[in-house]
Amino acid sequence: MLGAIGSFLVTGAMISAIYALIAIGFTMIFGVGGVLNLAHGGLIMLGAYGFLVVTSSSTVEFLTIPPIAGLAVAIAVGAVASYGLYVGLVEYIEDNPVITFLATLVVALILAELAVVAFSSSPRGLVNLAPGSSGGSLGIRVTNIEIVAFVVSWVAIGLLWYYVTRTDEGRSILATSMSQRGAQLTGVDLPSIKARTWLIAGGLAGLAGVFIGTLQQTSPVMWLDPLALAFIIVVIGGIGSIKGSIVAAYLIGYLETLTVTLLGSGFRGTFSLVVLVIVLLVMPQGLYGREWVHE
């Protein structure tokens, strides 16, 4: 019994950290620019495939670097692609939410098709950053990669938190997400803030891609589930709120783990959707929705 509870607590914490990583970038972009970036899952996929290409000898033979360096490449690929997506496309259309919504979806679909062409539709595994497992005592089994994913996710979230609350550059992101007009009045350079937000969100997505790609699989359809998760988490946490995303990520992560433990893995996502509906009906602003103010 103790083992089961311990196992539940540990597994839930691991998966929730990755969920938070997925959701934060999504919520930041919405908070700052009011853009629902449906290509967010695509950026996660890019990170995973970027990691695959540079670390696996089975793709590009002469390009095989250690997995830890691959992690940096994945972050860079996600960040650059996200930045490029903003300055190359979204910047011109972001005033029209419907067009932006559709355009980012099209980008996601194009990325998925390109992944099929380049890597086939068969799912791939990634080189394991940290092979082996730890624990085993008390009946709790945790693989090393899960622990690494947990630690790295929290380090990334911690750095982001420090950046947006303790540095001027970061605080201007937070300010923009609270009120664009207010931020502009205090001298914030809006376009550069938005571009920087996309860069950071892309980097987080690329990082998350490596962990999802390793723990689950790397495939041309891997962008869908994380996108849906990000959506659910962000709505529950309060759109635009980083704190809300983290809290909601843990809520959903533990809810799913509990569901899997009690009912089996087939029911994994069911109750997240129920919670989503309840939140939409009862408190549509989400748990921490106040940070974002309508103009």
Add this chain to the structure above:
Amino acid sequence: MTNNDTGIPVTRNERKATIDRRTFLGAAGAGAVATTLAGCLGDEDDLIRVGHIGPLQQDMGAGSENSAQLAVDQLNEEDGIMDREVELVSADSVGDPGEALTATEEMVEQDGVDVIIGTFVTEVMQGITDYVADVDVPFLITGSADPVTVTDTVAEDYDRFKNIFRSGPINSDLQAEGMVDYAEFLADEYGWTQFAHIADDAAWTEPFSDNLPGYLEDVGLDVVHEDRLAPGTDDWAPVNSDIDDADADAVFRFFAHNVGTGMLVNWRENEYEFAIEGIHVPGMSPEFWDDSEGAALYETTSQSGAAGAADITSETGPFVDAYAEEYGDDRPSLPMYMGFNTYDAVFVYKDAVERAGTVDYQADIDTIVDELLETDHEGAAGEIEFYGPDEDYPHDVRETTDDDGVITNFPVTQWQDDGEFECVYPEHLASADHITPEWL
């Protein structure tokens, strides 16, 4: 070249250069009508058209298409079928019943195919059976293994569905029996007596979930854990943990829709003390070793053709070599099980229609069916004979057995060191011994 309404033959270039608009429209219209009619009158020319359908974006479908093309090329190097040249018409089912039906209708009505070979997903096969039965075109199934393929059709209404055959693999009722033989082999070899059973929640695995646990218990083996998993499962930690908690010595897992990479990675990292056996369709791809970054090591799967690792008949080696020469650099670099069956099906069809002396299924389907039933073909995947109309699985390929009654045309392969496919069962075909992880 086509005729315009003045009866003067024109080519596209002349049309462009000299003809006024009205004449052009007339010619184009006539041309359009002519091409449409040509489709309906597919037999007017001298070609025999072999229709192939499968999920071409997947390795399984692509390997099957390559194998069909290889068979057709080999026929054309000799005398074709009934001294007529053969052409392959291949369509992508996309693994979707609706898409598959449209593609099949197009193949029959516009391309005028003389036979349809293929279908991998059971649900896709079911989506086209009614249509195929109505138009009477011979249909040789080479991928889907669900017994309902014949028991719900040919066995129920013979007159209507008589044009439907399965030339491979053996159906999953028979596969489940084969799996019991294999479990007994593992019990003899390692003393394993406790087995877990998990399967895709899809039609093809129902015969396994319904029968295998009972069969295993009948021979004195225990089934300690059973589960069915939704396609697309990506969280494998609880799955492995449940198998381990049940103290299983080995798990029989049946995955075609689910991809077991995550399960294998989680299993290896945790060094779980059970072996992974059963059927894993994605793991049959020769590319799976690279796709899974070597996580495939030690997993086994049953598959017709044994991935070319064993000389099942004298046809197996030459077929695999010819495939490797033609498509060895493509993906998949080996035919995969559906490829073996598709390749064999082309020759089964050729032999039958040559005996029948006709490919005209609209007039002579009964003769073609009679001759298909007479099939006794040494194929790349094994000896092919069909169950008769009054037997349990009418028009289904027969299992082959050895002297002890052990099923032999559903061999087991294992991924071994350095990414080699080895055939490990049945023993007379084995290219290597079955091995277990060093942590077991």
